[in-house]
Amino acid sequence: MERDLTGxxxxxxxxxxxxxxxxxxxxxxxxxxxxxTGRTTREQRSEMDRPETIEETAELVTAAGGTGIAVQIDHLEADQVGALAERIDASHNRLDVLVNDIWGSELLFSWEHKLWEHDLDKGLRILRLAIDTHILTSHYALPLLIRRPGGLVVEMTDGTLEYNSTNYRVSFFYDLAKTAVLRMAFSQSKELASYGGTAVALTPGWLRSEIMLENYGVTEQNWRDALTVQPHFAISESPAFTGRAVAALATDPDVARWNGQSLSSGQLAQIYGFTDLDGSRPDCWRYLVEVQDAGKPADVNGYR
Incomplete structure (x- = not known):
C-alpha cells in the first residue's frame, strides 16, 4: 500500500x-x-461500558504504518475539544482530515417507542451526542483545516441522503440524528469551498461492528454463521471497508468533486477499486432497496 498520507x-x-x-x-x-479520540481508556470507561479503548486504536494505527495518538476527549466539553485543537496546532501546525464519527447512543434509543413514549432525557441526549459533538469538533478543528487547500471533512452517519429522504429510520430520535448529520456535511461544504476544502457525508452499509457481532453471537472470523438467524446479514461489511473508503477520499487529489455529497462505502468501492477484507465490494444500500426492502429472499449475487 502506498504511504501517500505521510506528513x-x-x-x-x-x-x-x-x-x-x-x-x-x-x-x-x-x-x-x-x-x-474517545472517552474510554484503559483506566476509565464511558457510559457505554465497552472494553475497546482509544489506546488500542492508536496502537493499531502505528502498527499499520502510521503514527497513532490517543487522546481522551468528551466531545460535548468545549474546553476539551478546544485544547485538542491547540495541541494539534502546536505539534503539527496543520490538520488535513477531520472525521466526525462520534455517536455512542446505542444504549439510549428505542426502536419500540414513539416520540411521545420515548424517554425524553435519553432522546435529547441522543441528539447531543450525535449532533452537538460534531458541531463542537468542527468549530474548533476547521480553523486548522482551512490553512491549506485540500482539507477534507467526513461526517459519518447511517443512510444515504436518497435513502433517508424516503425511509423512516424506525425511531424518531435515531432518524433525526442520522439525517441531521447529512445536512451538516452539506452546510460545511458550502463554507469550506472558498478555502479549497471538501466536506462529505459518508455511510457504511450494514456494519459488522463489535456490538453488531455480539448481537448475533459471532466474530469477524465466523460472521457468516449469523445468516441462519438473519439471511440479509450476508450483505454486511467489515469496519475496514468503511476505513478504506475514507482513505480513498483522503488520497484523491480530485476529492473536491465530491464536495457536499452523500456517499456510501459501497458506492466509493466501485469508483476507487478498494475491497473488503474478503476481496468483495458489498453494495449494501442498493441491496436494501432492491432486495431486503422489496421483500425478496436474501441473495447477494450482483451486490458484492
Whole structure:
C-alpha cells in the first residue's frame, strides 16, 4: 500500500471502536499521523461500558504504518475539544482530515417507542451526542483545516441522503440524528469551498461492528454463521471497508468533486477499486432497496 498520507495529520473523533477505529487504522496504513479520540481508556470507561479503548486504536494505527495518538476527549466539553485543537496546532501546525464519527447512543434509543413514549432525557441526549459533538469538533478543528487547500471533512452517519429522504429510520430520535448529520456535511461544504476544502457525508452499509457481532453471537472470523438467524446479514461489511473508503477520499487529489455529497462505502468501492477484507465490494444500500426492502429472499449475487 502506498504511504501517500505521510506528513498528513488526521483527527478521527470517535475512534474507540467500530467504523471510527478502522478509519483511523486505514489512514494510518497510508502513513498519516492520526489523533484517535474517545472517552474510554484503559483506566476509565464511558457510559457505554465497552472494553475497546482509544489506546488500542492508536496502537493499531502505528502498527499499520502510521503514527497513532490517543487522546481522551468528551466531545460535548468545549474546553476539551478546544485544547485538542491547540495541541494539534502546536505539534503539527496543520490538520488535513477531520472525521466526525462520534455517536455512542446505542444504549439510549428505542426502536419500540414513539416520540411521545420515548424517554425524553435519553432522546435529547441522543441528539447531543450525535449532533452537538460534531458541531463542537468542527468549530474548533476547521480553523486548522482551512490553512491549506485540500482539507477534507467526513461526517459519518447511517443512510444515504436518497435513502433517508424516503425511509423512516424506525425511531424518531435515531432518524433525526442520522439525517441531521447529512445536512451538516452539506452546510460545511458550502463554507469550506472558498478555502479549497471538501466536506462529505459518508455511510457504511450494514456494519459488522463489535456490538453488531455480539448481537448475533459471532466474530469477524465466523460472521457468516449469523445468516441462519438473519439471511440479509450476508450483505454486511467489515469496519475496514468503511476505513478504506475514507482513505480513498483522503488520497484523491480530485476529492473536491465530491464536495457536499452523500456517499456510501459501497458506492466509493466501485469508483476507487478498494475491497473488503474478503476481496468483495458489498453494495449494501442498493441491496436494501432492491432486495431486503422489496421483500425478496436474501441473495447477494450482483451486490458484492
Amino acid at each position: 498528513k495529520v488526521a483527527l478521527v473523533a470517535g475512534a474507540t471502536r467500530g467504523a471510527g477505529r478502522q478509519i483511523a487504522v486505514q489512514l494510518g496504513a497510508r502513513g498519516a499521523t492520526v489523533y484517535a
